[in-house]
Amino acid sequence: LADDYTKGVQFACMMFVHFTIQKQYKELTTHLPMPRLQHLKRVKKDLSNKDHPLSVLLCPDDKNQSSEDGNPKPCHRTPSLRELCPAIDLPDDVVGGTYTVLVPSRAPLTRAQFEAASAVWPTTFHEDKYISRLLTGPILTCEEQEYAEDYMKFAITVARRGRQLQQDSAGCSDGCVIVDPNTKKLLIAAHPVTKQHPLHHAVMVAIDLVAKQQGAGSYTYRGEHLFIANTGELPAEQTSEKTGPYLCTGYDVYVTAEPCIMCSMALVHSRIRRLYYGDPSPDGALGTKYKLHTQPGLNHKFEVFRGLLMKDHTVSGVLNSSVDA
Amino acid sequence: MDNLEFGACHYSPDQEQHEFWMEQAMILAKDALNSGEVPVGCIFVYDEHIVAKGRNQVNMKKNATRHAELVAIDMLMEWCQMKNVGFNHVIKRSILYVTVEPCIMCCGALRHLQLGLVVYGCSNDRFGGCGSVLNVHADDLTSLGPPMKCIGGYFGDEAVSLLKHFYHGENPNTPCPKIKKKVHGDKIAS
Ligand SMILES: [Zn+2]
Ligand SMILES: [Zn+2]
Numbered sequence: 001l002a003d004d005y006t007k008g009v010q011f012a013c014m015m016f017v018h019f020t021i022q023k024q025y026k027e028l029t030t031h032l033p034m035p036r037l038q039h040l041k042r043v044k045k046d047l048s049n050k051d052h053p054l055s056v057l058l059c060p061d062d063k064n065q066s067s068e069d070g071n072p073k074p075c076h077r078t079p080s081l082r083e084l085c086p087a088i089d090l091p092d093d094v095v096g097g098t099y100t101v102l103v104p105s106r107a108p109l110t111r112a113q114f115e116a117a118s119a120v121w122p123t124t125f126h127e128d129k130y131i132s133r134l135l136t137g138p139i140l141t142c143e144e145q146e147y148a149e150d151y152m153k154f155a156i157t158v159a160r161r162g163r164q165l166q167q168d169s170a171g172c173s174d175g176c177v178i179v180d181p182n183t184k185k186l187l188i189a190a191h192p193v194t195k196q197h198p199l200h201h202a203v204m205v206a207i208d209l210v211a212k213q214q215g216a217g218s219y220t221y222r223g224e225h226l227f228i229a230n231t232g233e234l235p236a237e238q239t240s241e242k243t244g245p246y247l248c249t250g251y252d253v254y255v256t257a258e259p260c261i262m263c264s265m266a267l268v269h270s271r272i273r274r275l276y277y278g279d280p281s282p283d284g285a286l287g288t289k290y291k292l293h294t295q296p297g298l299n300h301k302f303e304v305f306r307g308l309l310m311k312d313h314t315v316s317g318v319l320n321s322s323v324d325a
Numbered sequence: 326m327d328n329l330e331f332g333a334c335h336y337s338p339d340q341e342q343h344e345f346w347m348e349q350a351m352i353l354a355k356d357a358l359n360s361g362e363v364p365v366g367c368i369f370v371y372d373e374h375i376v377a378k379g380r381n382q383v384n385m386k387k388n389a390t391r392h393a394e395l396v397a398i399d400m401l402m403e404w405c406q407m408k409n410v411g412f413n414h415v416i417k418r419s420i421l422y423v424t425v426e427p428c429i430m431c432c433g434a435l436r437h438l439q440l441g442l443v444v445y446g447c448s449n450d451r452f453g454g455c456g457s458v459l460n461v462h463a464d465d466l467t468s469l470g471p472p473m474k475c476i477g478g479y480f481g482d483e484a485v486s487l488l489k490h491f492y493h494g495e496n497p498n499t500p501c502p503k504i505k506k507k508v509h510g511d512k513i514a515s
Contacts, residue, residue: 198437198438199395199438204390207389210388211388215387216385216387217386217388218382218391247388247389248389260468260469261430261459261461262433262434262437264430265428265430265452265454266390266430268429269389269390269428269430270388270389271389285433297458298451299451
């Protein structure tokens with residue numbers, strides 16, 4: 001998940017005016033629309049204030065700087081409503097003073113952020129049920145977890161076989177398995193072939209093997225150097241233009257270790273659905289060095305699950321001990 | 326005496342030569358456009374000669390990683406085998422001319438290989454790895470070795486107009502054209 005989900009509430013300065021009647025507040029909003037900060041409710045009721053029970057947000061107060069501790073630092077006088085917007089013509093007894101207040105600067109993403117934000121100013125919240133489930137409950141269902149662990153174990157088997165064949169391991173992760181989650185079919189299993197090509201990390205090999213299954217692909221891998229489980233032959237008519245699968249759209253990928261920046265971006269380009277990886281890598285791009293799966297601006301995002309099978313031991317621990325044995 | 330031993334990129338072209346090489350890369354980008362691929366082209370220059378060429382082949386190979394840079398890297402490997410010279414030695418002393426800023430993936434790949442220098446045309450606001458989205462060329466990544474030198478801005482406008490030409494039509498293999506954003510200015514995808 002992106003850091004945004006776990007961050008505390010951030011504030012911005014806004015001016016507000018004390019106000020009497022709900023009806024006339026319409027006139028305010030037409031003269032002073034609030035295009036930014038749409039998540040804030042415009043009006044806050046304060047029944048303890050007898051004369052002006054309503055507080056209405058006017059506009060961002062750019063001259064006052066928001067401070068870290070949650071209190072506005074007034075460095076200039078807040079202008080009156082008349083000074084702010086001369087076009088609004090309202091009787092004096094309706095309009096109270098203007099003040100500057102700190103409001104949450106961004107829409108809350110989680111219930112916790114919503115509650116913290118609402119304590120400051122009324123805020124709207126569109127709960128993302130999926131995100132809430134991720135934050136509160138077990139992320140994977142038992143069945144999903146079981147499948148995932150099986151595929152990860154298979155990725156380790158592939159990695160082990162790769163090490164035996166290559167005698168050394170290179171690239172960001174030693175084994176990669178690609179699965180179609182809809183049919184629960186294993187499509188590709190690959191290990192790095194970096195002796196023949198420095199960029200043939202397991203992920204890059206696997207992506208090209210998917211392309212090969214779809215009737216294209218770029219490389220011929222010499223069989224004796226590669227252990228490929230190619231069980232998921234696609235029916236011939238499915239591989240035809242337009243109706244066939246597009247790249248790796250919707251597929252799940254399992255790798256023994258966190259992919260490097262090249263492989264991670266290759267997975268973004270390939271539009272996978274979800275990635276499971278075992279151990280973190282020092283220069284890993286999905287949590288350690290970068291968080292590419294949450295990078296704003298990229299046209300595709302996928303889910304990342306770290307540390308499958310890590311409850312008792314690391315994937316590399318399993319891998320090393322089994323290679324030595 | 327072998328002047329290649331004086332460190333990476335012994336050959337340092339001037340402005341005019343940069344432009345000459347970039348024109349060669351532009352020809353490949355146009356070739357990609359004519360084949361219905363995202364118009365990006367590149368060449369590797371080593372010892373004042375073009376030793377490898379590449380252009381985008383994503384649709385042809387049904388592999389989203391077949392960017393011009395990776396296609397050219399494969400050709401460079403073949404060239405090295407043919408000439409019986411070390412690939413690592415050559416790529417460290419080569420210059421890549423590419424019409425669009427390398428994406429995050431390609432930038433990672435080029436740093437893995439410790440390429441000498443990248444010269445590119447327009448920036449890549451959607452995927453760029455040399456400063457536009459991430460700074461893969463310069464960030465501290467121990468496993469990828471030292472930072473990579475990049476220069477941008479050669480024939481950028483021409484590269485942008487090729488991309489606009491491509492995205493104003495439709496990529497026939499993308500199933501959901503509605504998610505493909507219209508391209509403005511030098512916002513592009515590769
Ligand atoms: Zn990798
Ligand atoms: Zn690229």
